[in-house]
Amino acid sequence: MTVRIQTEDFDLGAEILDLRRSNTSIGAVASFVGLVRDLNHGTTVAEMTLEHYPGMTEKALAEIVGEAKQRWNIIDTLVIHRIGPLKPTDQIVLVAVSSAHRGDAFAACEFIMDYLKTRAPFWKKEQTEAGAHWVDARESDEAAAQRWNAPPR
Amino acid sequence: MITLLYFARLRETFGLSSEQTNLPADVADVGSLTEWLRQRGGAWQEELAHGRPVRVAVNQDMATPDTVVRDGDEIAFFPPVTGG
Numbered sequence: 001m002t003v004r005i006q007t008e009d010f011d012l013g014a015e016i017l018d019l020r021r022s023n024t025s026i027g028a029v030a031s032f033v034g035l036v037r038d039l040n041h042g043t044t045v046a047e048m049t050l051e052h053y054p055g056m057t058e059k060a061l062a063e064i065v066g067e068a069k070q071r072w073n074i075i076d077t078l079v080i081h082r083i084g085p086l087k088p089t090d091q092i093v094l095v096a097v098s099s100a101h102r103g104d105a106f107a108a109c110e111f112i113m114d115y116l117k118t119r120a121p122f123w124k125k126e127q128t129e130a131g132a133h134w135v136d137a138r139e140s141d142e143a144a145a146q147r148w149n150a151p152p153r
Numbered sequence: 154m155i156t157l158l159y160f161a162r163l164r165e166t167f168g169l170s171s172e173q174t175n176l177p178a179d180v181a182d183v184g185s186l187t188e189w190l191r192q193r194g195g196a197w198q199e200e201l202a203h204g205r206p207v208r209v210a211v212n213q214d215m216a217t218p219d220t221v222v223r224d225g226d227e228i229a230f231f232p233p234v235t236g237g
Contacts (some may be wrong), residue, residue, distance in 0.1 A: 034237050050236065051161055053229060056213035081236060093237050113237060121210070121229075122236025123161035134162040137206070137233030 001069075001077050003061045005052060007084040010094055019078050019096055026075055030105035031096040032113050038088035040135070043128045048135075050083045050092070053121035057081070064115040068097070071111065072104040079112065081122065111148055118145040155224065157190075160231035163207070166196045176224050183209050184218030186228065206233050 002019075012033060020026045038045055065077050080094040095112050099105040124135040158171045180186045187209070191201045201207055209216045210229045222228060 052236070053158070053160055053210070053213075053231070056210055056229065059213050117237040118234065119215070120236050121160065121231060121234050123232065124235045125161070134232065135235045137235055141237075 001062065001065050002079070003058055003065070004078075004080045005054075005057055005083055006080065007082060009082070009091060010080050012091075012094065015078060015080065015094060016096055019076055020098055023075060023098070025100060026098040027100045028102040028105040029096060029098045030102065030109040031094065032109055033091055034093040034113075036086045036088050036090045036092055040126060043126075043130060045088060045126045045128055047085055047087050047127040049085050049125045049127075050081075051123045051125065052081070052083050056121050060120045061116065064112055064119060067115070068108040068112050072099070072108040073101075074099045074104050074108045077108070077112065079116070081116075081120070083122075114141075114145045114148065117141045155222065156227045158227065158229040160229065162232050163200055163230050166200055176222065180222060182218065182222055183211065183216045183220045183228070186222050187218070187230075190230075201230070207231070208233060 012031065016029055016031060020029055036048060061079050065079065068074060068077065075098045078094065078096040082092055086092060095109050097105045097109045097112070118141050125132055126135055154173050155176050156171060156173050159167050159169055164170050177189050180189050187201055191198050208231050211220050211222060212227055
């Protein structure tokens with residue numbers, strides 16, 4: 001399990017190669033990359049700044065990954081989250097999960113991302129034509145995280 | 154002593170990212186600590202008002218109003234998270 005909080009960009013291909021090459025039992029890698037969009041609620045975003053809570057961020061992400069490991073048969077995980085100033089089209093976050101079979105990797109990757117959105121202490125501040133403002137939390141993100149608690153159908 | 158941390162909008166509104174203070178005698182949990190901070194008035198009263206979506210972590214774990222606060226704890230106040 002690797003968690004990295006960094007200002008620098010990341011290279012998806014190189015990161016996934018690192019994640020998978022040392023283990024011949026890996027049959028699947030699922031990954032998600034989150035990007036800065038130029039439009040949020042109809043206003044143009046020129047730049048955003050990501051703030052976090054050093055210490056708690058790493059702890060929260062380790063707990064989220066730990067919970068994913070309890071739920072699915074996964075081999076390894078990588079979470080990279082950038083902080084500091086970011087511009088539209090920049091990469092913000094990478095979640096990658098390796099497993100023997102695709103189902104576990106797909107599900108765990110989405111679970112980690114949904115929990116990261118609602119439980120890891122990051123905050124976005126957007127710079128728009130109308131000035132700077134802190135982004136409000138979205139109920140749809142909470143709903144996405146909550147559905148993992150629903151009883152299996 | 155307890156360490157109080159403020160993040161994002163709260164840090165900006167309070168003009169403060171952290172402070173150390175003696176644990177007030179009548180503060181036993183997150184709820185009473187929040188009430189104690191609210192009594193500072195102004196931005197504190199406004200941002201920490203009942204019904205405002207403020208989250209609290211005690212020693213880097215998410216807390217609820219009845220989470221116990223002890224001497225030496227690190228207690229953080231912040232808005233709902235918006236990462237990813």
